[in-house]
Amino acid sequence: MKKLLTSLIILLSVTGCSSVHEYKPVNHTGYGYQESVLNDNVIRVHFTSRSNNKLKVIDYTLLRSAELTLNQGYDWFVITHREVYVDRKKINSSLSLQRHYQTSTQCGLLTCSKTPSHNTSVGLSINDKPQEDIESIMEIKLGKGVRPDEKDSFDARQLSENLRLKYQISSDA
Numbered sequence: 001m002k003k004l005l006t007s008l009i010i011l012l013s014v015t016g017c018s019s020v021h022e023y024k025p026v027n028h029t030g031y032g033y034q035e036s037v038l039n040d041n042v043i044r045v046h047f048t049s050r051s052n053n054k055l056k057v058i059d060y061t062l063l064r065s066a067e068l069t070l071n072q073g074y075d076w077f078v079i080t081h082r083e084v085y086v087d088r089k090k091i092n093s094s095l096s097l098q099r100h101y102q103t104s105t106q107c108g109l110l111t112c113s114k115t116p117s118h119n120t121s122v123g124l125s126i127n128d129k130p131q132e133d134i135e136s137i138m139e140i141k142l143g144k145g146v147r148p149d150e151k152d153s154f155d156a157r158q159l160s161e162n163l164r165l166k167y168q169i170s171s172d173a
Helices: 002-018 054-071 156-167
Strands: 032-039 042-051 076-090 094-107 112-125 130-143 153-155
Touching (some): 042 054, 054 076, 054 130, 054 156, 153 156
Antiparallel strands (some): 032 042, 042 130, 076 130, 094 112
């Protein structure tokens, strides 16, 4: 019984971890960031995650945009186009353990005897919260020098530092 329970807990832990898609390049699951260079200073940035946090997915797209801007030797970027797609999925997940105790009494002609017994049942499902596949796509134009005074214009270094601090992401991630 202990082996079964331990195995189920490990399985739940592994499946729970597999649904967490942090900031990283896209992998075989399709989750993470990727980009397409459209021009010398125009890049399309994608970030896809299984999450319930649309803002975090958008922030990760902004963080990747800031990184690409700095890596290309630019200072700032302007978002020229943005889209967010949400695909809602319900995946059930829970672990339950129930133990039932009972005592049976059997009586003969002269005496009665009591026999205790127990029954254990284990249930496992994968996630009881609705999950969403969220994809954020931004097209950005990179620039140097004085940043334009537009609402979708960002200082790449400042944005990168702020979002790394907010989500506790090291600069070598």
